[in-house]
Every structure is written in structure tokens, then in C-alpha cells.
Amino acid sequence: MSMVKQSIDVDVPLRMAYNQWTQFEEFPRFMEGVEDVRQLDDQHCHWRTKVAGVEREFDTEIVDQLPDERISWRTVGGDxxxxxxxxxxxxxxxxxxxxLAMDFEPEGMPEKMGDALGVVDRRVKGDLKRFKGFxxxxxxxxxxxGRISPTDAQGGGMPSGGQAGMTPTDAPIRETPGPGMRGSTGRTLPPDPDDMRHG
Known part of the structure; x- marks a missing residue:
């Protein structure tokens, strides 16, 4: 496995930066090589990528998501x-x-050569720079x-650059009005306690 770590400072409040990152279907707007991301459910996305002429499709699973702090994921099935x-x-x-910290396994000679030359590191750095502009x-x-804990995914885990050991808050919080409504990614949003008290 190879690892890449990059950071960027964005000129927006924490809540705004986090909220935007949860809109996975908008990733192609700032991630190089990402052709399409489709939200399947609260924890799973289907990705279609094209890098150096090589097209790939795969699924990812969110294994830990704590609002305003972190989102960790892994690929499931596929190559x-x-x-x-x-x-x-x-x-x-x-x-x-x-x-962003990511562990990945380069597949084939082109990807292994690209990894050795730092291509992935530069791509992630570019993606974060485009996210900042976006x-x-x-x-x-x-x-x-909503909150997703490692116990929600089978055999979760995160890369060594992750924030393991943080204490989660299990109460789900919702940004979009209306209990049980679906967000733009198709996720079912948990009810807002304030809505429950007022109606």
C-alpha cells in the first residue's frame, strides 16, 4: 500500500466545508479523473473514474462519519x-x-510508475486546491x-493518518428542513429534534 497526505486551508467556516464534502455526487466538479459518483445509500457510493486513459468503476463504503470532524471510507469489492x-x-x-490521508494499492505498471513519480500526491493536492476554489x-x-460509526461497517478501519481514538457523538444532526426528507445525494436525513418539539 502507498500513502498520500495533503492539507489545505479554505476561507469558509467549518460547517460549510464539511457540508460541501458530504455532497459526494458533486466530486466530479473538482476531482480530476472522477467522471461520476452516484450515491447508493447513506454509506455507499458507486464511482466511475478515468485516469491516464484507464477507466474504472468501483464502490466505496463510509466506515466512520462524524459531523464537522471526519469522514473515512474504503473500497468494497472490485479491483x-x-x-x-x-x-x-x-x-x-x-x-x-x-x-486528506489515503492508502491505495497501485494496479498495473502505469499506476505503479505514477505512484513512484508522485503523480497521485500531486493529483490529491490539485483536487484540494480545486475544492478550495469551488x-x-x-x-x-x-x-x-448523520452519524456513521465504525460499528456500522463490517471490518472498518482507516489509514494510519486517520483520527482514531476520537470520541464520537452519536446524535445525528440534520441540515435540510423537514424530518425524513432526502438530501441532494439521496440520503434519508434524520429528524431534527427541534422539529419534533414544535410539532
Missing amino acids: VKQKGVVTFQPLDEAHTRVS IEESGESRGWR
Whole structure:
């Protein structure tokens, strides 16, 4: 396995940066080589990528998601082997550090050569730079703020750059109004306790 770690500071509040990252189907707008991401359910996405002329399709599973702190994932099935975690750290009320750590297994000679030459590292750095431009220009985004814990996924785990050992808060929080509504990614949003009290 190879590892890549990159961070970037974005000029938006923590909540805004986190919310945008939960909109997985928008990843092709700032991730190089990502052709399409389709949300299957709260924990799973189907990806279609094209890198150096090689097309791949694979599924990912979220193994740990804590609002405003981290999202970790791994691939499930197929030939693509990777796992990663993105973390969010508030620098002040208007700035956030987004850090990405990813373990991956290069497949075939082109990918192994690209890994040796630092191609993946530069691509991830470029993706984060494009994310910065995207979120700073697009403004507020609704996000899915439910909690997924490692016990929700079978045999979870995260790369060594992850934030293991953090204490989770299990209460799901929702950004989009209306209990049980579905977000733009098709996720079912948990009811808002405030909505329950007022009606």
C-alpha cells in the first residue's frame, strides 16, 4: 500500500466545508479523473473514474462519519483497493483546514510508475486546491449530517493518518428542513429534534 497526505486551508467556516464534502455526487466538479459518483445509500457510493486513459468503476463504503470532524471510507469489492479519511479542523470562525490521508494499492505498471513519480500526491493536492476554489466561490451548501460509526461497517478501519481514538457523538444532526426528507445525494436525513418539539 502507498500513502498520500495533503492539507489545505479554505476561507469558509467549518460547517460549510464539511457540508460541501458530504455532497459526494458533486466530486466530479473538482476531482480530476472522477467522471461520476452516484450515491447508493447513506454509506455507499458507486464511482466511475478515468485516469491516464484507464477507466474504472468501483464502490466505496463510509466506515466512520462524524459531523464537522471526519469522514473515512474504503473500497468494497472490485479491483480498486484504497481507504482514506478526510478531517476538518477549525482555524477560526471563517477558516477551516481540510486534511486528506489515503492508502491505495497501485494496479498495473502505469499506476505503479505514477505512484513512484508522485503523480497521485500531486493529483490529491490539485483536487484540494480545486475544492478550495469551488467552496469559496459557491457559498453555503446543505449537507448530510448523520452519524456513521465504525460499528456500522463490517471490518472498518482507516489509514494510519486517520483520527482514531476520537470520541464520537452519536446524535445525528440534520441540515435540510423537514424530518425524513432526502438530501441532494439521496440520503434519508434524520429528524431534527427541534422539529419534533414544535410539532
